[in-house]
Amino acid sequence: MALPPLSIRGDLGVVSTAGARYAPALLKTFAAMGPQGAFGATKLLRPFSDIVDSLGLKDPFVRNWVDLLAFLLAGVKSNGILSAEMIYMFAEWYKPGCVLEYPMHGSGAIVEALIRGIQKFNGRISLRSHVESIVVENGRAIGVRLRSGQGTREDLGIHHIVVNDWNRGVDADQNVVLISVPSVLSPDLAPPGKHILHAYTPGTEPFELWEGLDRRSDEYKRLKAERAEVMWKAVERALGPGFDREKCEVKMVGTPLTHQRFLRRNRGTYGPAIQAGKDTFPGHTTPIPQLYCCGDSTFPGIGVPAVAASGAIVANSLVSVSQHSQLLDAIGI
Numbered sequence: 001m002a003l004p005p006l007s008i009r010g011d012l013g014v015v016s017t018a019g020a021r022y023a024p025a026l027l028k029t030f031a032a033m034g035p036q037g038a039f040g041a042t043k044l045l046r047p048f049s050d051i052v053d054s055l056g057l058k059d060p061f062v063r064n065w066v067d068l069l070a071f072l073l074a075g076v077k078s079n080g081i082l083s084a085e086m087i088y089m090f091a092e093w094y095k096p097g098c099v100l101e102y103p104m105h106g107s108g109a110i111v112e113a114l115i116r117g118i119q120k121f122n123g124r125i126s127l128r129s130h131v132e133s134i135v136v137e138n139g140r141a142i143g144v145r146l147r148s149g150q151g152t153r154e155d156l157g158i159h160h161i162v163v164n165d166w167n168r169g170v171d172a173d174q175n176v177v178l179i180s181v182p183s184v185l186s187p188d189l190a191p192p193g194k195h196i197l198h199a200y201t202p203g204t205e206p207f208e209l210w211e212g213l214d215r216r217s218d219e220y221k222r223l224k225a226e227r228a229e230v231m232w233k234a235v236e237r238a239l240g241p242g243f244d245r246e247k248c249e250v251k252m253v254g255t256p257l258t259h260q261r262f263l264r265r266n267r268g269t270y271g272p273a274i275q276a277g278k279d280t281f282p283g284h285t286t287p288i289p290q291l292y293c294c295g296d297s298t299f300p301g302i303g304v305p306a307v308a309a310s311g312a313i314v315a316n317s318l319v320s321v322s323q324h325s326q327l328l329d330a331i332g333i
Contacts, residue, residue: 001091002029004333005300005309009324010284010292010317017316017324047276048086049079064166071170072161072178074301075203075273082276085301102158106182106189107304114308130264134291141291151193158184160238164230173204174227177234194249199231203270210256210268220257228253271302284314292317 002025007018030038043050052066063078070081073089092098103109115125130147160179168175179199183190190196205227213220232245245251256268274281281299284292294310296302316324 002026013321016321044084047079048081048083068170080275105186140289162234174230199235207256207267271296
């Protein structure tokens with residue numbers, strides 16, 4: 001908590017922007033923790049289940065609840081998530097007056113803000129563009145080559161989570177369904193008097209069921225309708241009898257093959273489920289000078305906030321330490 005993620009960069013300049021700049025806050029934190037806490041700081045890089053076990057927590061529901069929180073945060077249960085990630089979340093969650101924040105106009109508004117920032121400084125963005133190769137000159141990367149709803153009740157909440165069977169575990173296939181109705185807070189996302197709804201299973205659909213299927217075949221269409229039923233039932237359960245799936249004017253059902261085709265994801269995944277204590281994210285640097293990688297396969301993880309943070313870390317690494325420090329001053333951290 002004493003070291004803001006935006007102070008991190010991908011080179012040795014991190015000693016200045018993070019280490020030196022926040023040394024007093026870090027020392028104060030370690031002093032408050034005492035010797036036992038300070039020497040136990042390495043546990044932050046261990047699975048959160050180690051801490052849960054050390055507390056002797058045995059209540060099945062509470063352990064399932066902790067697993068669910070970890071799973072929603074990182075796509076793995078408490079035995080696979082870094083303790084640092086869960087501790088950071090709990091620390092934020094239990095601050096006085098804490099609320100679950102939602103970006104007005106949806107997560108797309110965050111993306112649009114990032115795009116405006118890039119374009120403001122003459123950056124160029126190419127969407128729906130296949131990268132054929134990376135252009136390298138004199139051992140340095142210089143660029144890339146491209147291959148050219150209905151109305152419902154008034155108290156409808158924006159977020160809903162349906163767990164069908166706690167005993168199966170939150171990472172079991174078709175067991176957890178997440179539902180979001182962003183038009184509750186941003187009515188302009190849907191036509192007047194209507195809602196837009198997104199339901200999905202969080203990265204638990206077995207790819208083996210879909211591998212090799214022809215997306216135009218009747219077999220694929222039947223399987224898609226069959227596997228989507230769990231989401232329709234979850235929506236009906238969460239929204240109540242006022243919801244009628246037959247009144248939905250636009251229905252779009254995606255599968256791992258949909259992710260694979262349109263999002264160019266390996267095996268249709270949401271992102272890499274890297275197990276804490278077993279492996280680490282590869283980071284942003286590459287063997288080629290000036291070629292950096294960002295996104296959910298690098299660091300710190302999956303989801304729009306994590307991907308935005310990875311882009312910030314790469315951007316920090318491209319400017320001088322003094323410019324980075326000026327930015328930290330400007331945003332007040």
